Amino acid sequence: xxxxxxxxxxxxxxxxxxxxxxxxxxxxxxxxxxxxxxxxxxxxxxxxxxxxxxxxxxxxxxxxxxxxxxxxxxxxxxxxxxxxxxxxxxxxxxxxxxxxxxxxxxxxxxxxxxxxxxxxxxxxxxxxxxxxxxxxxxxxxxxxxxxxxxxxxxxxxxxxxxxxxxxxxxxxxxxxxxxxxxxxxxxxxxxxxxxxxxxxxxxxxxxxxxxxxxxxxxxxxxxxxxxxxxxxxxxxxxxxxxxxxxxxxxxxxxxxxxxxxxxxxxxxxxxxxxxxxxxxxxxxxxxxxxxxxxxxxxxxxxxxxxxxxxxxxxx
Amino acid sequence: xxxxxxxxxxxxxxxxxxxxxxxxxxxxxxxxxxxxxxxxxxxxxxxxxxxxxxxxxxxxxxxxxxxxxxxxxxxxxxxxxxxxxxxxxxxxxxxxxxxxxxxxxxxxxxxxxxxxxxxxxxxxxxxxxxxxxxxxxxxxxxxxxxxxxxxxxxxxxxxxxxxxxxxxxxxxxxxxxxxxxxxxxxxxxxxxxxxxxxxxxxxxxxxxxxxxxxxxxxxxxxxxxxxxxxxxxxxxxxxxxxxxxxxxxxxxxxxxxxxxxxxxxxxxxxxxxxxxxxxxxxxxxxxxxxxxxxxxxxxxxxxxxxxxxxxxxxxxxxxxxxxxxxxxxxxxxxxxxxxxxxxxxxxxxxxxxxxxxxxxxxxxxxxxxxxxxxxxxxxxxxxxxxxxxxxxxxxxxxxxxxxxxxxxxxxxxxxxxxxxxxxxxxxxxxxxxxxxxxxxxxxxxxxxxxxxxxxxxxxxxxxxxxxxxxxxxxxxxxxxxxxxxxxxxxxxxxxxxxxxxxxx
Numbered sequence: 001x002x003x004x005x006x007x008x009x010x011x012x013x014x015x016x017x018x019x020x021x022x023x024x025x026x027x028x029x030x031x032x033x034x035x036x037x038x039x040x041x042x043x044x045x046x047x048x049x050x051x052x053x054x055x056x057x058x059x060x061x062x063x064x065x066x067x068x069x070x071x072x073x074x075x076x077x078x079x080x081x082x083x084x085x086x087x088x089x090x091x092x093x094x095x096x097x098x099x100x101x102x103x104x105x106x107x108x109x110x111x112x113x114x115x116x117x118x119x120x121x122x123x124x125x126x127x128x129x130x131x132x133x134x135x136x137x138x139x140x141x142x143x144x145x146x147x148x149x150x151x152x153x154x155x156x157x158x159x160x161x162x163x164x165x166x167x168x169x170x171x172x173x174x175x176x177x178x179x180x181x182x183x184x185x186x187x188x189x190x191x192x193x194x195x196x197x198x199x200x201x202x203x204x205x206x207x208x209x210x211x212x213x214x215x216x217x218x219x220x221x222x223x224x225x226x227x228x229x230x231x232x233x234x235x236x237x238x239x240x241x242x243x244x245x246x247x248x249x250x251x252x253x254x255x256x257x258x259x260x261x262x263x264x265x266x267x268x269x270x271x272x273x274x275x276x277x278x279x280x281x282x283x284x285x286x287x288x289x290x291x292x293x294x295x296x297x298x299x300x301x302x303x304x305x306x307x308x309x310x311x312x313x314x315x
Numbered sequence: 316x317x318x319x320x321x322x323x324x325x326x327x328x329x330x331x332x333x334x335x336x337x338x339x340x341x342x343x344x345x346x347x348x349x350x351x352x353x354x355x356x357x358x359x360x361x362x363x364x365x366x367x368x369x370x371x372x373x374x375x376x377x378x379x380x381x382x383x384x385x386x387x388x389x390x391x392x393x394x395x396x397x398x399x400x401x402x403x404x405x406x407x408x409x410x411x412x413x414x415x416x417x418x419x420x421x422x423x424x425x426x427x428x429x430x431x432x433x434x435x436x437x438x439x440x441x442x443x444x445x446x447x448x449x450x451x452x453x454x455x456x457x458x459x460x461x462x463x464x465x466x467x468x469x470x471x472x473x474x475x476x477x478x479x480x481x482x483x484x485x486x487x488x489x490x491x492x493x494x495x496x497x498x499x500x501x502x503x504x505x506x507x508x509x510x511x512x513x514x515x516x517x518x519x520x521x522x523x524x525x526x527x528x529x530x531x532x533x534x535x536x537x538x539x540x541x542x543x544x545x546x547x548x549x550x551x552x553x554x555x556x557x558x559x560x561x562x563x564x565x566x567x568x569x570x571x572x573x574x575x576x577x578x579x580x581x582x583x584x585x586x587x588x589x590x591x592x593x594x595x596x597x598x599x600x601x602x603x604x605x606x607x608x609x610x611x612x613x614x615x616x617x618x619x620x621x622x623x624x625x626x627x628x629x630x631x632x633x634x635x636x637x638x639x640x641x642x643x644x645x646x647x648x649x650x651x652x653x654x655x656x657x658x659x660x661x662x663x664x665x666x667x668x669x670x671x672x673x674x675x676x677x678x679x680x681x682x683x684x685x686x687x688x689x690x691x692x693x694x695x696x697x698x699x700x701x702x703x704x705x706x707x708x709x710x711x712x713x714x715x716x717x718x719x720x721x722x723x724x725x726x727x728x729x730x731x732x733x734x735x736x737x738x739x740x741x742x743x744x745x746x747x748x749x750x751x752x753x754x755x756x757x758x759x760x761x762x763x764x765x766x767x768x769x770x771x772x773x774x775x776x777x778x779x780x781x782x783x784x785x786x787x788x789x790x791x792x793x794x795x796x797x798x799x800x801x802x803x804x805x806x807x808x809x810x811x812x813x814x815x816x817x818x819x
Contacts, residue, residue, distance in 0.1 A: 032702030036709060038359070045437050045739045055432055084505055085352045085489055091505055150537055157545040165541045166533055168507060263533045265507035273349065273506060278702055 008302070012295050016288065020073075023287045024066050027280050034058065034278035038082055056082060069284065078288075079281035081274075088285035091270060096289070099266035101171055101178070102259075103251035105186035110193025110247065115240065117194070118201025122209060123228055133198065140195035149188045149261040156184065166263040185262040189255050193247050200243050204236035211235075245301045252297075253290045339818050340526040342800075344811060345539045345551040349506045349532040354489030355474035356426055356433045361721055361809070364471065365552060366530055368810045369511050371494035372518075373473035374401065374420070375465065377724050379573070379806050381633055383465055387415060387475055387495060396460035396761065397443075403451040407518045409477035410499040417453040421445045422478040424455075432486075435472040437739070439464070460759040462766060463725035470724070470808075497523045497813055506532060524802070524817035543568065543795055549818060550796040550803075552811065555675070556619040562795050571794045573805040574624060574631045577722025577729065579679075581668070581785040586744035587711030594658065595666050595714055596743075602782040604654035605666070608690035610646040611787055614682045618675055623788040628774055629720075629729040631789040633807060635763055636726040638771050641778075643786075651690035662691030667714045669707060672698045676717060679787075708742040716742065719790070724808070726770065727758055733784065734777050745783035750776050 035052040039045070053059040057068060072079060078088035121133040157165035163184055169177040208214065209232050217227045256268035263269075267286055274282035350363035355371055358364070376386040390402045407415040424445060427435035441464055444456040457464060467473065480493035492500050497519070498511035509530040513523055531548065533539040536555050542548040544565065554562065554570075562568045583602055584591045594601045611625035627643040630636055655662060666687075670680040677698055684694040699707065708716050722729055732738040735754050736746035750773050757769040777783060792809035802815035 031706065032700070033706045033709075036705045037702045039434070048434070048437070051432055081505075083351050084349075085354075085357075085487065086505055094504065150535075150541075153538060153541045157547070158541050161545055164547050165545050166538050167531060167542075167547065261535055261538055263507075263531065263535075263538065265504060269506055276700070276702065 004306075005303075008299055012299070015295065016291060019291050020070065020284070020288060021066070023284055024062070024069070027283060028062060030275075030278070032278055034082065034280060037278045069281075073288070078285040081279055081282050083274075083277045083279045083282075088281050091282065092285055092289050095266050095270050097170070098168060098264060099252060099268070102182055102186055102189070102255065102264060102266055103248060105182055106189035106193060106251050106255075107244070107248050109186055109190025110197055111244065112194075113190065114194035114197030115201050115237075118198040118240075119205055119228065119233060121198065121202045122205030125206065134202075137195040137198045140191045141199075143191075144257075145188050145192065145255070146257045146261050148191070149185065149258060152184050152188065153261075166261070168264050168266075181262075182264070185255070185258050185264055188258050189251060193251070196247060197240060197243065201236065201240050204239050205232055208232040208236040242301070245297060249294050249297050252293050340524060341529070342525050342527070342550060342813070342816065342818065343529045343531060343548045345531050345533045345542055345548045347532070347536070347539065347553055348534055350509065350530075352489035353492045353500070353503070353509070355423075355471045355476060355492075355494070356430050356435055357486075357489060358471060359434055362532070362552065364808075365811050366509055366511075367471065367474065367494075367496070369498040369528055369813045370492055370496045370500060371471075371474040371476070372407075372496045373470065374468040374475065375473055376812075377466075377469050377806060377808065379804055381635070381724060381807060383469055383724075387420075387473075388468075391465070393761075394454070396759075397457045399455045399457070399464070400448070401453050401455065403453070404518060405451060407495050408516045409480070409495050410493045410514055411477050411480050412516075413477050413479055415475055415477075415495045416450045417447040418450075419478050420453050420475055421447055422481070423475045424472075426476065426481060427472055438467045438470075438472045460761065462758055462761060463723075463727035466723065466725035466728070498525075498528060501527075508532075519814065522814040524815075525813055528813060540795070543797070546797070549800055550794065550811065552794065553809075554793050554795045556622040556791070556793065558795075559620065559622065559793060567798050569796055569798050569800070571796070571803060571805040572622070573792045573807050573809075574633055575722055575790045575792050575809060576631065576634075576724065576807050577720040578626060578629055578631075578789050579623075579717070579719045579787045580629075581787065582708070582713075582716040582718055582733075582743050583783055583785070584711060584714055584716075584743045585781075585783050586746060587742060590711055590714055591743070593666070593714055594660055594664060598658050599780065599782050600654045600658045601660060601664070602785075604651040604658075604690055605687055605692060606782060606785050607644060607647045607651040607654070608687040608692065609683055609785070609787075610686060611643050613646075613686070614679055615788055617682050618678050619788075619790075622793075623790050625788045626786050627778060628786055629733070630726045631722075631807070634726060636767050636770055638767065638774060641771070641774050646686070648689050655691050660691070663688070663693035664691060665693045665695065667695045667697055669697045669699050669704050669713045669716045671704055671717065672700050680717060711742070711744070713742075722808075730754065730770070730773075731758065734773070743783055745777070745781065747776060747781055750781075 035049045035058055038052050039048050057065050069079065080087050081091060117133050121130045124130045153165045156163045164181050168181050171178045214227060214232055217231045253267065256272050259266045259268035260272060271283060271286045346362045346365060348362050350366050351360045352358055353363065353366060355367060372387050374386060374388040375383050378384050387404055387407060388401050389404050392400050394400055403417060403420065409415055424439065424442065427433055427439060428442060441457045441461045442455055443458045446454040448454050475495060477493040481488050484491065497514060497517045499514045501510040501512050503509045510527065512527045513525060517523060533542060539551050540554055540558055543551050559570055562570050583595060585596050615621055615623050615625055624631065625643050628638060628641050668680060670676050680696040684696060687694050707713055720729060731754050732740045734741060734745060734750060736751050753769050753773040757766050760766040760769060792805060794805055796803065799819045800816060802817050804812065804815065
């Protein structure tokens, strides 16, 4: 177990290193000179441009910029945002709880809708209710988030006046207000997750329901609820859990459009604004932080599998 | 006992009424983007200037007639065409309690001039020397006469910062700016909010009725408006022209409109690299044909509800240097076709236009595309993300470029940099020595009529003879707010000055 963990950690470091090189290199391919953006309406002045390039080391060779950045990151310093001059580390720590809250709420909504819908759809296979659930799920997958978001704002905020249309209040400042500001974006994101989970739960349940042990359970005279809930669902959930972790990771990486529409100051909004403003240190910092989250999540998932399934431990 | 209880009750009622009053005076303003750093020396964005309007007073300000009025200064006099004596207001304090005096003004202007990465340097680099004459008087000596100099002190270059705070914070001053404006900085959460609160020792405290202003960046214009409609905001910085009718119909909302200082236009690459070597770049007659094929009124009606002001020059009608007789020529497709024939062009002539990638400007591009097709142009639109288009323009990687300028109070800021051969924003590298001479002469001419005459000549050569740039229209600053809000003055620079604003 410990050896395995060490081996996994050994893989993590090169992964992050390669990713950091990739991010650095890809940014150079982005058209648009950061110095021109930063210079704003003063961009015509060559002196101003030269000054900005010198200050941000943009006039140095790429490998030198990279090594300088890497050295500072190893010392825990992600640099500062070129646009607003705040430390990138501070920005990430500020946005992480926001994104985490939104992701968690979306995930809960997604699971709460997706898994029961999948089970019902499998149990009532080819009945009208199955078609209805499938239809709704298809709608959920194909509906663009920004459209659903704006429609919800117009209905719940403008027409009914029940919820604030956008913005964010931290959970520890005002829990009720915080839930009010995040419920709409969480629902928008959650419906997408729910649709994916529903389709997979349905498929897995259909598989499980046709297994011999289910027939045996039914033959033993167990109630249908018990057969479906205890025997079939538990087995069907394994692939669903895997998918769930991936979906949760995706939510954490930032819901770009949804955060933009609802003005939620999370990872997605941070990285989009940074890309448009060519704020390279912020882009690098956020991508690395996201990668770290993903790697950690997958490490935790692997450890959980080993805890659940003893056969994996020897593999 | 009873009396005491009564007194306590009255006090409590009074207190709660006071609290209610205080709460109603909290203004929430929706901005279209998150401002950049809040340091007057380093700041660049327009939305940042809106926040500065509450944080940092300037030596001078402008009013709705575009006149320069005193703010931190009480007056000025030109001792000679190169020497300006500024008298300062007495009893002004910075947010840290320090006194604003001539030494602070000298320090701030010097900071603008010398700080690494300063964006103010090019605005006031005509300063040769500064001398503190007394606690409330400073003498500024310029390298030469400059008509636009004073107007620069009505914007960020004229903002005075607390020397003690600026020295202590260095380059991080923008994270906690200390100035002498009506409101002081409370907090900023990037991309979420900027909060300022009333500064009780403000020199003009009687004009300030609000207790707190929260600036919220909300990029999507539909969502920004929805926030206003649902009461989550009291004011939005700008709404789209096609949303104006809906807001006007809503009895709980008000719209306030003013002409902007800038313009929308089309820059033509006449001399910047290989892409200038086209009939469009080399032949003024082709450019004339292109301009004659455009019907500004029709584009304005189709895309902007007819709200904008069609133009042929860089400054709006309110500007004293606006030349009333210099109007856009009416659309004339026959003449345009004839011009192309005279120029020996086989139509259709392919022309490319770089268009910023946002919905209304893409639509403008499409309407122009349809219009010029009738004259024999095959216009290809190249929708480009803003950052990319800036770089392309500077490098000459464009034929024509649909671009806007936010505008400056003095005409020099709208004209010289874009048309002078040494102009920093002359992306098409237009160069005509006669135009250069006229622009330089106008820059140092202090008599308004004589100055206007010089600009009239320059217009004629640059825009009727050489046609290096096509001006389309002056946009509007469209501010929407709740009907509970009163006292807002919509000045052409589009800033939201908190003085005088109150909420019922």
